[in-house]
Amino acid sequence: MSTQAAVALVDWGTSNLRVWLVDAEAGVLGERQSPEGMGTLSPDRFAGVLESHLAALGAAPDLPAVVAGMAGARAGWIEAPYAETPAGLMELPRQAVAAPGTGRDVRILPGVCQRTAGAEDVMRGEETQLLGAVSNGLTDALFCLPGTHSKWVSLEEGRISRFSTVMTGELFQLFSRQSILRLSIGEGRASAGHPAFGEAVEEALDPDFSLTTRLFSIRARGLLAGADEASAASRLSGLLLGAEIAAMRPRLGPAQSVQLIGSGALTELYAAALLLAGVQTVSLDGGELVRKGLFAAARALYPQRFPEIAP
Amino acid sequence: MSTQAAVALVDWGTSNLRVWLVDAEAGVLGERQSPEGMGTLSPDRFAGVLESHLAALGAAPDLPAVVAGMAGARAGWIEAPYAETPAGLMELPRQAVAAPGTGRDVRILPGVCQRTAGAEDVMRGEETQLLGAVSNGLTDALFCLPGTHSKWVSLEEGRISRFSTVMTGELFQLFSRQSILRLSIGEGRASAGHPAFGEAVEEALDPDFSLTTRLFSIRARGLLAGADEASAASRLSGLLLGAEIAAMRPRLGPAQSVQLIGSGALTELYAAALLLAGVQTVSLDGGELVRKGLFAAARALYPQRFPEIAP
Numbered sequence: 001m002s003t004q005a006a007v008a009l010v011d012w013g014t015s016n017l018r019v020w021l022v023d024a025e026a027g028v029l030g031e032r033q034s035p036e037g038m039g040t041l042s043p044d045r046f047a048g049v050l051e052s053h054l055a056a057l058g059a060a061p062d063l064p065a066v067v068a069g070m071a072g073a074r075a076g077w078i079e080a081p082y083a084e085t086p087a088g089l090m091e092l093p094r095q096a097v098a099a100p101g102t103g104r105d106v107r108i109l110p111g112v113c114q115r116t117a118g119a120e121d122v123m124r125g126e127e128t129q130l131l132g133a134v135s136n137g138l139t140d141a142l143f144c145l146p147g148t149h150s151k152w153v154s155l156e157e158g159r160i161s162r163f164s165t166v167m168t169g170e171l172f173q174l175f176s177r178q179s180i181l182r183l184s185i186g187e188g189r190a191s192a193g194h195p196a197f198g199e200a201v202e203e204a205l206d207p208d209f210s211l212t213t214r215l216f217s218i219r220a221r222g223l224l225a226g227a228d229e230a231s232a233a234s235r236l237s238g239l240l241l242g243a244e245i246a247a248m249r250p251r252l253g254p255a256q257s258v259q260l261i262g263s264g265a266l267t268e269l270y271a272a273a274l275l276l277a278g279v280q281t282v283s284l285d286g287g288e289l290v291r292k293g294l295f296a297a298a299r300a301l302y303p304q305r306f307p308e309i310a311p
Numbered sequence: 312m313s314t315q316a317a318v319a320l321v322d323w324g325t326s327n328l329r330v331w332l333v334d335a336e337a338g339v340l341g342e343r344q345s346p347e348g349m350g351t352l353s354p355d356r357f358a359g360v361l362e363s364h365l366a367a368l369g370a371a372p373d374l375p376a377v378v379a380g381m382a383g384a385r386a387g388w389i390e391a392p393y394a395e396t397p398a399g400l401m402e403l404p405r406q407a408v409a410a411p412g413t414g415r416d417v418r419i420l421p422g423v424c425q426r427t428a429g430a431e432d433v434m435r436g437e438e439t440q441l442l443g444a445v446s447n448g449l450t451d452a453l454f455c456l457p458g459t460h461s462k463w464v465s466l467e468e469g470r471i472s473r474f475s476t477v478m479t480g481e482l483f484q485l486f487s488r489q490s491i492l493r494l495s496i497g498e499g500r501a502s503a504g505h506p507a508f509g510e511a512v513e514e515a516l517d518p519d520f521s522l523t524t525r526l527f528s529i530r531a532r533g534l535l536a537g538a539d540e541a542s543a544a545s546r547l548s549g550l551l552l553g554a555e556i557a558a559m560r561p562r563l564g565p566a567q568s569v570q571l572i573g574s575g576a577l578t579e580l581y582a583a584a585l586l587l588a589g590v591q592t593v594s595l596d597g598g599e600l601v602r603k604g605l606f607a608a609a610r611a612l613y614p615q616r617f618p619e620i621a622p
Binding site: 082113114115118119120121122149152164165166167168170171174175178179180199203208210211212213214215216217220221223224225240243244246247248250 | 393424425426429430431432433460463475476477478479481482485486489490491510514519521522523524525526527528531532534535536551554555557558559561
């Protein structure tokens, strides 16, 4: 087994940066994490920030680096134009863009866009997690990636055939903190164990359900029945997730299961809501998947650096 | 025709106060408007504010006053408990509550609540507009009252059988000013004449449409196609109104028409969206209806003051 670094892998999102040095067999030799996300940097600072982390890891000056995420957005380091759906994940590395300002070979992977009228959508970073899943052999599945902007992605034969961004986390924050519903939700926290959560999910799964015409019931219930804050928060979360799952149900394959990539409170709420909808979930580790996706891209971009594994 | 005041009529909402002196035949003898809404007053100030406006109108000290709106909320002048659906509008005056602190006879009309599980709802003020419609002979219809919190109200034989509050105006403001969509909407204004409005309404009328899973398309379209701000604002408005109309369609009676109470830009957008949905609209003046509703309540509460018209 080699202990020499074959490549640096970089997950550069809006609010975080992760760097790994890996050997030719994907073994992790070193790792760095930092809050120097793309959202905090001007374009001219990316090269210096990456170099400082690579130096701290003892990377050789000629070690190539593969980058995924918002660093490739228009306002990032350099724009890596989107691949379009249907987007073959194993083909993404071909569209990688060379990043300037550093002596080493740095390639930024593209995001994916969908130009379907009315369902226009974009992603940057999630496609690399999915490339990790594909390199693990998972080529046909429905994925759900909970977050401020959750993604639902259909994979067919290793290609992203269709995807949707749902502003779930952001909508929950807006409704519970800024709208009139804040008067009933206060500091209440949504809990999958609260009866109001399950009731709301079931309610929202009804084919005649309409979210916007039911939101105000949270406030009215507080006024009429004196519902507590945890109940109101759980009801809001259940209505949002139930409506989202109802919309995504037609995309479930014959296995009626969803690959859930994430961790934390929101992912737990998704898992509980999916269970109530009769949908099986498989939990996947997003950090591990992005590293695997970056590794698969590195193998495609620099085959000569992976002699033992290259086909 | 009498020119002597029979009663004072008061529409006291969250942000506005309107007072009319009317004679026994509903003729308006004087009128006052003020921004001294319920939201700006502590409970002990209502009596004094009303008295100052009645004095300015030259009302006699023993002239009774009938009040509708948020003045009857828990945090208002004095709580006038809700009547429950199905709520007979001609019977609302019986539940009026006497307001303290002034020498005259002042009665506050109740709001209406709906306790249906999952569709809990409340109104204060709109029921008096609907009482005005009923006193005009309009006893069976579907009403839409656009606003920050729009109301859809089904009237059957003069009773409110069912109603829904939709936070349309508030959601538009939240999404366009506070969410990530603000980056695409900027200072753009929604217009019923913009092609993006009509397209979005049609899209949202589709039975498989889901609002939360399509909102992000507004941002993505801005990124991918460089859509302008007016287009993005019109799309947001069309998606919201289309989803709302789709949810309310099952409540349309055989006439497939809606009584639209309101004026201004938002009401125009509703009228245009309803037209696109193949729904006829009849426009009604909300200010006139509330005065008629208050007058009908006054006749029921003080029959001796209306000798010519009392049955």
